[in-house]
Each structure stands twice: as C-alpha cells, then as structure tokens.
Amino acid sequence: xxxxxxxxxxxxxxxxxxxxxxxxxxxxxxxxxxxxxxxxxxxxxxxxxxxxxxxxxxxxxxxxxxxxxxxxxxxxxxxxxxxxxxxxxxxxxxxxxxxxxxxxxxxxxxxxxxxxxxxxxxxxxxxxxxxxxxxxxxxxxx
Amino acid sequence: xxxxxxxxxxxxxxxxxxxxxxxxxxxxxxxxxxxxxxxxxxxxxxxxxxxxxxxxxxxxxxxxxxxxxxxxxxxxxxxxxxxxxxxxxxxxxxxxxxxxxxxxxxxxxxxxxxxxxxxxxxxxxxxxxxxxxxxxxxxxxx
DNA sequence: TCCGAAATATGATATAAATCATATTATGTA
DNA sequence: TACATAATATGATTTATATCATATTTCGGA
Ligand code: FES
Ligand code: FES
Numbered sequence: 466x467x468x469x470x471x472x473x474x475x476x477x478x479x480x481x482x483x484x485x486x487x488x489x490x491x492x493x494x495x496x497x498x499x500x501x502x503x504x505x506x507x508x509x510x511x512x513x514x515x516x517x518x519x520x521x522x523x524x525x526x527x528x529x530x531x532x533x534x535x536x537x538x539x540x541x542x543x544x545x546x547x548x549x550x551x552x553x554x555x556x557x558x559x560x561x562x563x564x565x566x567x568x569x570x571x572x573x574x575x576x577x578x579x580x581x582x583x584x585x586x587x588x589x590x591x592x593x594x595x596x597x598x599x600x601x602x603x604x605x606x607x
Numbered sequence: 608x609x610x611x612x613x614x615x616x617x618x619x620x621x622x623x624x625x626x627x628x629x630x631x632x633x634x635x636x637x638x639x640x641x642x643x644x645x646x647x648x649x650x651x652x653x654x655x656x657x658x659x660x661x662x663x664x665x666x667x668x669x670x671x672x673x674x675x676x677x678x679x680x681x682x683x684x685x686x687x688x689x690x691x692x693x694x695x696x697x698x699x700x701x702x703x704x705x706x707x708x709x710x711x712x713x714x715x716x717x718x719x720x721x722x723x724x725x726x727x728x729x730x731x732x733x734x735x736x737x738x739x740x741x742x743x744x745x746x747x748x749x
Numbered sequence: 750t751c752c753g754a755a756a757t758a759t760g761a762t763a764t765a766a767a768t769c770a771t772a773t774t775a776t777g778t779a
Numbered sequence: 780t781a782c783a784t785a786a787t788a789t790g791a792t793t794t795a796t797a798t799c800a801t802a803t804t805t806c807g808g809a
C-alpha cells in the first residue's frame with residue numbers, strides 16, 4: 466500500500482530519529498548498512514527529504530544526515546506524501562475523474578471510511594512516536 | 608491504492624454485470640468504448656479474468672464476454688487479487704520480511720486494523736452489490 | 750463447407766518506478 | 780591553504796507496469 470521508496474524513506478527517518486540530533490549526525494553509508502537499503506537509493510531519498518526540510522543535513526567531514534526536534538514531530542504522512550505524492554491516496558478507487566460524494570463510484574461509500582482511517586493514522590502519528598515504540602522495544606525494524 | 612489494471616478490470620466487470628448474462632454477451636470493443644479504457648488493454652485484462660473463471664466468454668460470431676450468476680456473486684477482492692496479487696495488501700507497511708504480530712514494525716499496531724477493514728470491504732462486497740447500486744442510481748461509473 | 754466475427758496467444762513498445770554510478774560542491778581540520 | 784569527507788546534482792541503467800499490435804484459433808451463420 467506504500468511504495469518501496471516510502472518504505473525506505475520511513476525506515477531511514479525512523480532510524481535517524483533514534484540515533485541522531487543536532488549534535489550527532491550520520492552518514493549515508495552507516496544508515497544504509499543498518500536498515501539494509503541500497504546506499505545510492507537511500508542517499509537520493511534522503512537528499513530529497515532534506516531539500517524539503519523534513520530532515521536536516523550538513524556536508525563535509527563530520528557532516529551527515531540528522532533529524533532535529535522539529536523534524537521529529539512531523540507526521541509520517543509528510544514523508545510519504547513527499548516521496549510519492551498524496552493524490553493516489555485521495556483519488557477514486559475506480560479511477561473516476563474525481564472522488565466525489567455527490568457522484569460517487571459504487572465502491573465509494575463502502576470504502577471511504579476505512580481509507581480515511583488509514584490516512585488519519587499516517588497524519589496523526591509522528592516520527593517521534595514510532596521511534597519511541599522502538600526504544601521501548603514495543604516494535605522492531607527487522 | 609489500487610493499480611490501474613485493477614481499476615480497469617473492476618470497471619469492466621461491473622459494467623458487464625449490468626449489461627450481460629448467459630444470453631447477452633458483449634464484445635471488447637463495446638465494453639472499452641463504454642468505460643473509456645483502451646481496447647487492447649481491457650482485452651488483455653478480460654482474457655486473463657476469463658482464463659481464471661472470474662468472468663465468462665465465448666468466441667466466434669455472437670460471442671463476447673459476459674458474467675453469469677456465479678461470477679456475479681464473487682467478491683471484488685477476487686478481481687483485484689487476480690490482477691495484481693494479494694501480497695502487497697498483507698505485507699509489512701515498512702517492508703519488513705513478514706508482517707508479524709510477535710515482532711511488529713512500529714506502524715503495525717497503529718495501522719493494521721484500518722488495513723483489515725479496507726480488505727474486509729473488498730472481500731465482503733460482491734460484484735453484484737456494486738452493480739445494484741449503479742442500477743439504483745446510488746452510484747455512477749463516470 | 751466457407752466466411753467473417755469474435756476471443757486467445759503472444760509479443761512489441763512506451764512510460765514510470767526502482768536502482769546504480771559519478772562528477773561537483775561545501776566544509777571541518779591539519 | 781590544501782586535503783579528505785560528506786552531501787548534492789545529475790543522469791544512466793534496470794525492472795515493472797501500462798499500452799499497443801497482430802497472427803491464430805474458435806465458432807455461428809450463409
Ligand atoms: S468516487 Fe470512487 S472512491 Fe470516491
Ligand atoms: S509488521 Fe509492519 S505492518 Fe505488520
């Protein structure tokens with residue numbers, strides 16, 4: 466239900482949240498080895514997230530990617546939407562021009578509430594919350 | 608959340624449910640023009656569904672695709688799963704090896720219920736029910 | 750029995766997503 | 780100030796999805 470890119474980006478950002486802050490940065494090579502995602506691929510993803518200010522980075526020696534307090538409080542939807550757009554999550558399940566209450570497709574009323582609930586989770590859960598579960602050993606990344 | 612192919616297949620099958628049965632068949636050309644999906648594309652999809660016995664067909668003159676009573680009572684999940692597989696709907700949202708209650712990823716407990724609800728709709732709604740809504744003008748295909 | 754209409758089988762092309770590779774720019778440190 | 784390290788920018792390649800095209804098989808009707 467999420468693209469590969471989204472999955473990779475989320476894993477990377479969650480990992481960064483656990484292991485970095487303004488004073489502790491982490492290089493792409495380290496990140497990719499820990500979350501087992503191809504280095505060049507995760508590099509591209511993180512560069513993009515950084516450009517959009519969803520994560521932070523500094524270059525040069527001692528540089529790397531990291532997440533600051535502001536970044537950590539972002540909802541996970543911000544990552545997903547940045548990576549793959551939000552349109553596909555709101556467009557009609559049958560591909561009609563637009564998803565419309567007035568002129569709904571036959572699945573609309575049946576599915577729309579569960580879809581909203583799904584999106585609500587993405588939009589109301591912060592990166593920090595997920596990282597918290599990891600730290601508390603309530604969840605795992607592998 | 609559904610692939611293009613799934614959307615096209617569902618539209619086609621719903622349309623067939625409204626307009627065909629054992630005695631009334633419909634040619635690909637007619638179908639594609641009504642649901643505005645490229646003819647060669649929908650042809651391939653319907654051929655595949657027919658091979659899997661999710662819809663019916665006869666060839667030669669007066670032939671075409673159609674859905675019989677058995678076909679009509681199938682859940683829409685059968686179409687979706689036939690077209691794009693079911694794995695992506697049950698695999699871990701973060702791409703972990705398997706989606707596991709025992710060793711869940713950090714989004715698992717937050718998202719799994721809304722995902723199940725989504726799948727439940729696909730699995731408990733029949734083609735015939737959707738077509739019924741169309742007939743009753745409670746829903747539309749364009 | 751022959752013809753044309755239809756699905757079927759098969760494969761070619763185009764577009765998008767995923768993956769890989771590399772040259773460039775910025776920056777801390779010796 | 781020069782060097783090494785890291786992100787950045789850019790683009791190439793591979794793979795999957797979507798789309799198009801066509802020759803073959805089946806079958807009803809003249
Ligand atoms: S109109 Fe189809 S899902 Fe809303
Ligand atoms: S373990 Fe990730 S969604 Fe279930």
